[in-house]
Amino acid sequence: MTQTAAATPLLSCQRVRKSFGALTAVRDLSFDVGVGEILGIGGPNGAGKTTLFEVISGLGAVSAGTISLDGQVITGLAPQQICHAGVARTFQLNAGFDSMTARQNVLVGAYFGQKNRAVPTLRAGRAANEATDAALEMLGIADKANVVTGLLPVLDRKLLMMASAMATKPKLLLMDEPVGGLTSGEIDRVMEAVRTTKRAGVTIILIEHVMRFLVRLSDRVMIMHHGEKIFEGAPHELVNDRTVVEVYLGKGASEHLKTFMDAAHG
Known part of the structure; x- marks a missing residue:
């Protein structure tokens, strides 16, 4: 967790769970997001990432846990109330x-x-x-x-x-796979749009499988698997985490990402 997130949480999720009958899509997940931060969320398909957005934005009711925005509990509020409180969202498909x-x-x-x-x-x-x-x-x-x-x-x-x-x-913008299906040049265009949004004072949580996009924009990264958090930390630490490599990146992608990040910081 960054010092910003620890000192000034805009969004706080505490032991959030979302179940569909016997299936638990999000399992007792806790994390904070600091004011002005970009949190990137990655993980395999079915990890619970979009379901997490559903419960934060009010499109799905939490089964347990508490979600707070700017110190106020928003758990159980209707989607329009959460929107009016300062949470906006984009979707995977072009809505x-x-x-x-x-x-x-x-x-x-x-x-x-x-x-x-x-x-x-x-x-x-x-x-x-x-x-x-x-x-x-x-x-x-x-x-x-x-x-x-x-x-x-x-x-x-x-x-x-x-x-x-x-x-x-909004105070907080949730972005669900904003660059899916785009070319490399188009991804760069969206990347600059996200930076512009951050400069406007908006805190951002983004879900993305395109790791170049995720690691270059995020101040902090969280990786989910089977509804649980398996990693939370700085983007450059991803490639050295054995669990992330085994269940999500794979050895080849991990080495490619490490090369990219070394070049970016070189």
Whole structure:
């Protein structure tokens, strides 16, 4: 755990468990995330990573344990309440309203993502429109604002999800496999977008299988397996952890990652 996480936890998960009948997808998991930190989560398919995001964001109820955001318990709150408290999320698949423009998609996030709208109005209002334009500009897709979402390429769809999330003005952004299916150059574009988001003061937790992306961005890495934490520490320590190599990276990938990290720090 970094000193930042230990001193100033924005998110705290304590003995969190999520079971589906006899299957336990997340098993008594505890960790903190510090203000301004990027925590990267890796692990094999079925390790419980996305399920963890489900319970943090309120899309799935925890079976046991406590989740706190900025010192306030959010366990058991509805997804919209957790969003309004400051948690935003992107998904593995490109979520969006395909028949609406990119700007209209982000405007939905800006309008509904910050407070309750029991009786929505016909006009979004100045604040929501300003948040929308700022988010599109931040993610570098302002020139695509009037393009119908269903016509956007994969990279722009992923950046659009980030813009929609940022329009809610979150404290914490959860990103689930943000670079899946992208080319090397496109991965670099998303990497810079994540750095921009961090510079804007947002704390980030990201799930990713692309290890180059994970280790270059993360301040700290957590590896999950069968719903449990098998590693937590600095990115450069991954390749020296026997359990991580055996159950996740494999010897070949571990050596390749070590070479990459040595070159990056050389």
